[in-house]
Amino acid sequence: MRASLLTLLLFAVAVLRGEDGYRLWLRYEPISNPALRHSAAEALGTVVCPASSPTLQAARDELQLALPSLLDASPAFADMAGNASSALLVGTPESLPELQELNLGDALKPLGNEGFLLRDTKVAGRRRIVVAANSDVGALYGVFALLRHLQTNEPLDGLNLLSAPKIQRRLLNHWDNLNRWVERGYAGLSLWDWFNLPDYVSPRIRDYARANASIGINGAVLTNVNANAQVLTPPFLDKVAALAGTLRPYGIRVYLTARFSAPVELGGLKTADPLDPSVRAWWKDKVAEIYRAIPDFGGFLVKANSEGQPGPQAYGRNHADGANLLADALAPHGGIVMWRAFVYDQNVPDDRAKQAYTEFKPLDGQFRDNVVVQIKNGPIDFMPREPFHPLFGAMPKTPLGLELQITQEYLGASIHLVYLGTLFKEALAADTHAEGPGSTVARVVDGSLDRHALSVIAGVANTGNERNWTGHPIAAANWYAFGRLAWDHEATPDAIADEWIRMTFSNDPTLLSTLKPVLLESREAAVDYSMPLGLHHLMARDHHYGPGPWVDGGRADWTAPYYHRADAAGIGFDRSSTGSKALDQYAPPVRDEWENLPTCPEALLLWFHHVSWDYRMKSGRTLWDELCLRYQHGVDSVRSFQKAWDTLEPKVDPARFLHVQALLRHQERDAREWRDSCILYFQTFSKRPIPTGVEPAEHSLDFYEAVKRPDVPGTGQ
Numbered sequence: 001m002r003a004s005l006l007t008l009l010l011f012a013v014a015v016l017r018g019e020d021g022y023r024l025w026l027r028y029e030p031i032s033n034p035a036l037r038h039s040a041a042e043a044l045g046t047v048v049c050p051a052s053s054p055t056l057q058a059a060r061d062e063l064q065l066a067l068p069s070l071l072d073a074s075p076a077f078a079d080m081a082g083n084a085s086s087a088l089l090v091g092t093p094e095s096l097p098e099l100q101e102l103n104l105g106d107a108l109k110p111l112g113n114e115g116f117l118l119r120d121t122k123v124a125g126r127r128r129i130v131v132a133a134n135s136d137v138g139a140l141y142g143v144f145a146l147l148r149h150l151q152t153n154e155p156l157d158g159l160n161l162l163s164a165p166k167i168q169r170r171l172l173n174h175w176d177n178l179n180r181w182v183e184r185g186y187a188g189l190s191l192w193d194w195f196n197l198p199d200y201v202s203p204r205i206r207d208y209a210r211a212n213a214s215i216g217i218n219g220a221v222l223t224n225v226n227a228n229a230q231v232l233t234p235p236f237l238d239k240v241a242a243l244a245g246t247l248r249p250y251g252i253r254v255y256l257t258a259r260f261s262a263p264v265e266l267g268g269l270k271t272a273d274p275l276d277p278s279v280r281a282w283w284k285d286k287v288a289e290i291y292r293a294i295p296d297f298g299g300f301l302v303k304a305n306s307e308g309q310p311g312p313q314a315y316g317r318n319h320a321d322g323a324n325l326l327a328d329a330l331a332p333h334g335g336i337v338m339w340r341a342f343v344y345d346q347n348v349p350d351d352r353a354k355q356a357y358t359e360f361k362p363l364d365g366q367f368r369d370n371v372v373v374q375i376k377n378g379p380i381d382f383m384p385r386e387p388f389h390p391l392f393g394a395m396p397k398t399p400l401g402l403e404l405q406i407t408q409e410y411l412g413a414s415i416h417l418v419y420l421g422t423l424f425k426e427a428l429a430a431d432t433h434a435e436g437p438g439s440t441v442a443r444v445v446d447g448s449l450d451r452h453a454l455s456v457i458a459g460v461a462n463t464g465n466e467r468n469w470t471g472h473p474i475a476a477a478n479w480y481a482f483g484r485l486a487w488d489h490e491a492t493p494d495a496i497a498d499e500w501i502r503m504t505f506s507n508d509p510t511l512l513s514t515l516k517p518v519l520l521e522s523r524e525a526a527v528d529y530s531m532p533l534g535l536h537h538l539m540a541r542d543h544h545y546g547p548g549p550w551v552d553g554g555r556a557d558w559t560a561p562y563y564h565r566a567d568a569a570g571i572g573f574d575r576s577s578t579g580s581k582a583l584d585q586y587a588p589p590v591r592d593e594w595e596n597l598p599t600c601p602e603a604l605l606l607w608f609h610h611v612s613w614d615y616r617m618k619s620g621r622t623l624w625d626e627l628c629l630r631y632q633h634g635v636d637s638v639r640s641f642q643k644a645w646d647t648l649e650p651k652v653d654p655a656r657f658l659h660v661q662a663l664l665r666h667q668e669r670d671a672r673e674w675r676d677s678c679i680l681y682f683q684t685f686s687k688r689p690i691p692t693g694v695e696p697a698e699h700s701l702d703f704y705e706a707v708k709r710p711d712v713p714g715t716g717q
């Protein structure tokens with residue numbers, strides 16, 4: 001009775017205040033299954049989690065926040081379990097002597113510095129639920145895993161879970177400027193309130209840390225890759241130190257972007273030449289200064305000689321010279337350099353997709369040990385679908401980091417419902433064949449393929465100061481999926497979506513069976529209504545929102561025709577041996593499969609080949625018909641998402657229900673615009689009729705070409 005009253009009360013409060021998404025997947029609503037709730041309340045009636053460090057204090061705080069609500073009961077927080085018939089024990093064998101009785105040594109050993117174990121066990125006949133780890137942060141991760149277990153309605157009986165991350169540094173990259181504008185940010189201003197820092201650190205920063213720790217993210221690059229050297233000045237370092245202080249208990253280190261020309265801009269030097277002794281001394285002193293303010297500073301992320309950013313090439317040096325300069329300054333303090341391979345130059349006549357490989361591959365073996373080359377998942381730029389980047393597998397002597405984009409720059413910003421767990425997984429699971437079958441991107445990145453100790457995965461964050469953090473209520477699933485896959489790249493997008501829905505909405509079976517397929521199909525839908533069959537870079541200029549296959553003029557590699565190459569004969573970029581030869585950058589088994597039209601996956605067809613409009617697709621249709629029907633299919637998929645979502649009205653709180661419903665309406669309109677404008681535009685080349693089954697366009701091509709979208713968030717400065 002008490003339980004149902006409380007549940008009712010909580011529900012009433014939620015309705016009154018409106019579920020606003022702030023709590024993300026850490027809502028800790030009462031466990032809905034009464035039998036599970038009662039048995040968990042019994043098992044966790046006593047909680048022993050001595051707060052002997054700030055990190056264990058954070059673990060204890062989380063349990064204190066979560067358990068009374070989840071269990072609809074108030075566990076006793078005690079110093080010892082003693083004779084209690086059942087208890088939860090949380091900590092390391094050092095922080096909690098009672099754990100020593102369990103002889104966990106052998107089980108803990110392989111779990112490393114961040115892993116944990118969860119176990120349902122008995123000590124002298126008394127039931128103990130154990131969250132144990134080798135380190136405090138491992139115990140914190142274990143607490144979040146236990147809470148996830150409870151939130152997803154899993155029983156504690158027989159619990160036996162061991163988990164350790166495969167990738168060492170799991171980072172968010174914030175493209176945040178010092179004036180709080182977020183490049184490609186669609187969820188408000190930056191979370192970092194630089195002007196008020198260090199005096200005031202918003203409580204939101206702690207909640208950001210909690211959310212990240214709950215999925216194992218252990219680092220944040222605070223500033224934009226298009227870097228501002230000011231962040232390296234003393235007043236800003238004080239601000240960074242204040243943020244670092246709040247993030248530290250949650251196992252999160254801060255990193256900064258380093259502007260290569262900082263010695264000139266801040267230090268008044270005449271040069272930023274990486275081999276110049278005064279430049280080397282400047283960085284050495286600067287790094288020492290950073291470590292005085294932030295002793296566990298993680299290191300630098302650098303975008304150099306790319307899209308106008310300064311870099312070593314201005315001095316006739318190469319990327320290794322540049323990276324090593326910073327690496328040498330950071331090494332004595334244990335810091336690392338993440339040097340980005342996102343480089344291309346309009347003055348280089350070669351296919352843009354080939355340029356990073358051409359520049360970086362010869363440098364394999366020339367980087368210091370504390371350098372990671374950070375590579376986007378594909379060779380162009382976070383398109384809705386790309387083949388894996390050919391550098392993966394091509395630089396065995398260098399640790400290679402993977403950069404994914406969580407923010408939806410090319411996938412409808414925070415307007416479109418696009419679950420990226422599937423995209424991230426596709427990127428990780430891609431087989432480079434570099435050292436035989438099974439040489440997946442994931443194994444390159446986690447260091448297991450070439451035995452590198454240092455490993456990095458980064459996601460360009462989609463967070464901002466909007467109340468629900470990510471703008472679209474479903475976009476938080478992408479932050480979540482990134483973290484979960486960064487921790488365990490063998491996890492499936494399906495299982496991750498399942499967890500996220502349960503925690504973010506509820507464990508209702510109808511809700512799950514309705515919403516999960518929407519999430520899982522949403523990325524493919526976005527590919528279909530925007531850039532199907534391997535098409536890429538068809539978006540409008542600058543803001544990258546909406547279609548622009550006609551966008552021409554200015555630098556060629558920023559126009560759409562450079563990529564789609566539509567003409568009277570067909571469409572697609574010939575990157576095979578008859579074209580740009582980009583395929584030569586892949587290992588022979590991959591190259592051969594993709595080189596041949598019949599074996600090239602249709603999803604990548606127009607990425608690698610210029611294909612005749614009448615080419616017969618696997619469906620038996622011509623390429624032209626197939627292309628048009630894919631666009632239609634994308635629109636149809638969004639409509640099916642709308643239908644599915646509408647049935648969830650009784651299952652979702654009104655605020656989030658209406659919000660997603662409205663966004664889906666917008667998305668359907670956008671999907672139609674993509675379909676109509678791209679089909680009409682490509683028809684000017686194909687000169688073929690639009691096949692049956694495709695709805696007629698609402699407007700003329702001129703209309704679509706004239707669409708202007710001023711002030712799209714994340715564009716400008």
Ligand code: BDP
Binds near residue numbers: 226303382409
């Ligand atoms: C592109 C973005 C641009 C970024 C750049 C990068 O359009 O805003 O600065 O990538 O990753 O996706 O450096």
